[in-house]
Amino acid sequence: MTPPRALHAVSRRSFLGLAAGSLLAGSLGLTGCKPASPLRIASHIWPGYEFMFLARNQGWLDTKDVQLMESQSATESLRWLAEGRADGAALTLDEMLLGLKQGIPLSVVLLFDISAGADAVLAKPQFKTAADLKGGRIGVETSALGKLMLHKFMQYAGLEAGQLEVENLAINDHVRAWQRGRLDAIITYEPSVSVIEHAGAVRLFDSIEIPDTIFDVLAVHRERADSHAGALKALIRAHFQGLQAWKTNPVDTAYRMARRLDLPADRVRDMYHGIELPDLAYNRHMLGAGAVKLAGVARDLAGILGIAPDLVDAGLFQARYLD
DSSP states (O other): OOOOOOEEEOSOOOOTTOOTTHHHHHHHHHHTOOOSSOEEEEEOOOGGGHHHHHHHHTTOSOTTTEEEEEOSSHHHHHHHHHHTSOSEEEEEHHHHHHHHHTTOOEEEEEEEEEESSSEEEEEOTTOOSGGGGTTOEEEEOOSHHHHHHHHHHHHHHTOOTTSSEEEEOOGGGHHHHHHHTOOSEEEEETTHHHHHHHTTOEEEEEGGGSTTOOEEEEEEEHHHHHHTHHHHHHHHHHHHHHHHHHHHOHHHHHHHHHHHHTSOHHHHHHHTTTEEEEOHHHHHHHHSTTOHHHHHHHHHHHHHHTOOGGGSOTTSBOOTTOO
C-alpha cells in the first residue's frame, strides 16, 4: 500500500577535482573514521532549504562536520560543485539534472519540498491574462528551473518562441529589476514572489498549474556522500529537527528565520504558502525502492530540457542516508 503523502503543507509555495584521494576517502567513510574536512553544502535562499540554516544557527548542526556555503543562486551553487569548492548543493531536480549533464556525479539524498504555488509568473496589473503578455518583456534566471517555468508558462499562455522578449536575470537581482520598472513580467520564486506581489504585481501562472514537477532536493557528489556519510546523515537529521520546530512553534521559528530571509517575521509564514514539506517517512517512500515516481519525473524533465534521459540511472536517488 502506498503511504499517504506525509507533508507539512501550508496553503501555497534557484566536481570534478575530487578524484584524487577518492579511494582513501571512500575507505574512511566505510570504516567510520571521521573525514579530515567538513562536508560542504552550497545553498541559495529558498524557504525549503532554510531549516538547515535554522539548525545551524540554533546549534543543532556541528559546523566542524558540515559547512553550509551561502551562494547567490542555483547557478552559482552548480559552479561551485563543478569547481570542487562544494560537495553538494540544495537544488531543484531539474537543476540537479543540469549538473549531471555537466559531468558532476550527483545523487539525490533528501527531498526538501515540492512547489505548489511558490514559483510564479508575476506581471504588471494591466496584464489581465497570460496571453496578454504577447510582445512583452519578461525577466527570468535562465537556469534549468527558469527554462522549465518559461516553457510551461508559454504552453499555458499559448505563446510561441519569439513572442516574448526574455531578459536573463540572476535571482538575487529579481526584486531590484522589478523595482526599476522595465519589465512587464517576471518568473521568480519565494521570497522574491512575496516581495514583488506586495509591491502590486499580479499572479498570472504558478506551480499549482504543474503539480509534482518542481522538487527541491539535496544533491551530493557520490564519492563525497560515501566518504562523509556520518556528516550527511547528521545534516539530514538537523533539517528534520528544524522542520519539526517549524511545525510545533511556527511563530517563534519565524522570528528566528526572519533575519536571514530579510523579511519581517510576520511575513515569513506567508512565504511558506505554496510549499509542501515532506517528512522523513515520505522521503523514505519517494527515495527508496528505485524511486519510481521521482525517476519518471526526472526523465520527463530531461526531455523538456534537452538532457539525455539515460543520465537518470540507478545511483541517482539514495535513501540510505535517511536515518
